[in-house]
């Protein structure tokens with residue numbers, strides 16, 4: 001658990017990533033729920049991802065780079081990491097894309113186990129690791145694309161900067177980080193107490209979700225060494241859900257010495 005800055009909520013709130021997420025996977029394992037994300041939610045994330053890939057492709061052609069990982073002439077093996085891959089609802093769709101070599105990281109061991117089962121049942125493969133996204137267990141510069149599969153809004157306090165710097169470290173120069181993250185004020189169904197200072201949603205002293213402003217999230221990305229030339233607010237499909245901020249973020253070259 002790390003301090004997540006309680007702000008105006010009074011007592012300091014803490015993170016507990018395993019404690020917040022594991023119970024839901026226990027329900028999924030007990031067949032009380034089908035999976036973390038519904039088919040409609042997965043379809044939404046794939047549309048958001050494809051929008052961001054299109055933006056990155058446009059940026060590359062404007063910059064005169066004809067053959068980038070995001071252009072039609074991209075390399076045949078496209079190395080992709082999903083942050084917070086969970087029980088593999090999105091991972092399986094990514095792994096089914098031709099030429100995509102998928103890796104995933106999640107902090108809940110049971111989620112990784114469920115994801116392995118889902119992929120095996122579909123005849124798909126991915127390289128999965130159980131770890132905190134503040135310490136991504138891959139070497140430097142190995143991924144063409146990192147997809148935030150609704151994980152960044154689970155990360156609070158100083159862990160957010162640590163996670164973003166890790167994403168930048170594992171991305172290849174010229175790679176792409178696609179952020180898909182809830183933003184704005186939390187919808188009613190989220191429950192808990194929203195602290196407008198830290199912008200965390202707090203339940204029983206645990207900060208479980210971060211609802212950043214658009215400027216705040218773009219600022220965090222810039223501070224971690226990303227350029228964020230293209231972003232879009234993706235309206236929620238249902239009133240009880242939150243809007244997503246979708247960002248096509250590119251690692252800026254030559255900033256390593258300046259980053260904390």
Ligand SMILES: C[S@@+](CC[C@H](N)C(=O)[O-])C[C@H]1O[C@@H](n2cnc3c(N)ncnc32)[C@H](O)[C@@H]1O
Pocket residue numbers: 017021022036037083084085086087088089090105106107108111131132133134149150151154155
């Ligand atoms: C909203 S769920 C999304 C799951 C999956 N990407 C999907 O779309 O179905 C967020 C996931 O992030 C994981 N997660 C939360 N905090 C994490 C952390 N610090 N490190 C790694 N994974 C984390 C959770 O266990 C959960 O599986």
